[in-house]
Amino acid sequence: MYLRDGFPGQRLHVLPRPLAKQALQRSPTSRLLVTDAGYFPHAARHGRVRRTGAAEAIFILCEAGAGWCEMGEVRHDVHAGEVLMIPPRQPHRYYADDSDPWSIWWLHVTGADLPDLLAAIGLDLARPTAPAADPVQAADLIESICNDLARDETSSSLTAAAGAAWHLLAQLAAERHRRSVGDASINRIQAHLREHLAESFSVPGLAADAGFSTSHFSARFHAVTGFSVTEYVKRLRMARARELLLTTDRSIADIAAEVGYPDQFYFSRQFRAVAGSSPRHFRRRVTDETPADGPLSR
Incomplete structure (x- = not known):
C-alpha cells in the first residue's frame, strides 16, 4: 500500500x-x-x-x-x-x-x-x-x-x-x-562530495582531481554553485543532518559524527549558522508542527 x-x-x-x-x-x-x-x-x-x-x-x-x-x-x-x-x-x-x-x-x-x-x-x-x-x-x-x-x-x-x-x-x-558549455569536472566533484559526505577533503586535492589549479578550481566551483567548496560541503552536511533529526531518534552526537563532525559542539555552531536554531530546537520545533490537510488534486 x-x-x-x-x-x-x-x-x-x-x-x-x-x-x-x-x-x-x-x-x-x-x-x-x-x-x-x-x-x-x-x-x-x-x-x-x-x-x-x-x-x-x-x-x-x-x-x-x-x-x-x-x-x-x-x-x-x-x-x-x-x-x-x-x-x-x-x-x-x-x-x-x-x-x-x-x-x-x-x-x-x-x-x-x-x-x-x-x-x-x-x-x-x-x-x-x-x-x-x-x-x-x-x-x-x-x-x-x-x-x-x-x-x-x-x-x-x-x-x-x-x-x-x-x-x-x-x-x-x-x-x-x-x-x-561544459562543467562536467565540477559536477563530478560535486557528486564526489555528496557521496563522501563525512570524509575530510582539501581544496587543492579536489582541484587536482578536477584538473585545475587551486585558484581556477575555486573560482569555477563558486561560479557553478554560488558557494565556496567549504560552504558547499557544510550545507550538504547540514541538509543531511536535518533529515536525520527529523526521521530518526539518534542522538545529536551520533548525527554530528554521521555528517563529518566528531565535535558535537562545533557541529551545533555550524548547524545554527545554517538553520538559524540549534539541532535540538530544530528537531523539537519541526516535529511538533501539525501537518496541513492536502487536497485531492495534489
Whole structure:
C-alpha cells in the first residue's frame, strides 16, 4: 500500500483552489504562482498516480534516496541530487524506491510565464530529469517557498513564494546552459562530495582531481554553485543532518559524527549558522508542527 503523504517531519502547504484562481487573475502572481509545496523526508512507500495529470507543472527535487516516475509508458529513475519535472496535464505515476526511499522537496507551479520557463529549463516528456548543479541551493529555495506559504495567504506571501520559485526555475535554466558549455569536472566533484559526505577533503586535492589549479578550481566551483567548496560541503552536511533529526531518534552526537563532525559542539555552531536554531530546537520545533490537510488534486 502506497502513501500520498503523512510522513513524520513532513511539510505540506496547499492553496485553496478559489484563492489560487484569484491569484492567477492579478499581477504579479498571474505570471507565476506556486499552488502547492512541501517536503517529504524518508518517504517510505510514497507513491502517486494521476491519470489525467495535474493542472500545474510539478517539480520534485530528490534530496536523498531514490525513486522513479513513469510517463508515456517510459520509466525514469530519479536519484539523489536530481530534479524531476512533470509537465502540466501529463498523466503520470511516481514512487519512492522500496529499499532506499527518497526524501523530496516538491512544488506545483503555474502561470502565464511557465511555458517560457519550461522551454528555458529544457526538461520535457522525453527527458524529464537532470542533475541539479546545486541541490542544496535548490532545496533552500523550496524551503523558503514553504515558509512563505506557511506564513499566511496574503498577496504579499504569495508574491514572495512566486519570487523564490522564479529564482529556482531561472537557476535550473542557467544550469542547462552550464551543462551545455561544459562543467562536467565540477559536477563530478560535486557528486564526489555528496557521496563522501563525512570524509575530510582539501581544496587543492579536489582541484587536482578536477584538473585545475587551486585558484581556477575555486573560482569555477563558486561560479557553478554560488558557494565556496567549504560552504558547499557544510550545507550538504547540514541538509543531511536535518533529515536525520527529523526521521530518526539518534542522538545529536551520533548525527554530528554521521555528517563529518566528531565535535558535537562545533557541529551545533555550524548547524545554527545554517538553520538559524540549534539541532535540538530544530528537531523539537519541526516535529511538533501539525501537518496541513492536502487536497485531492495534489
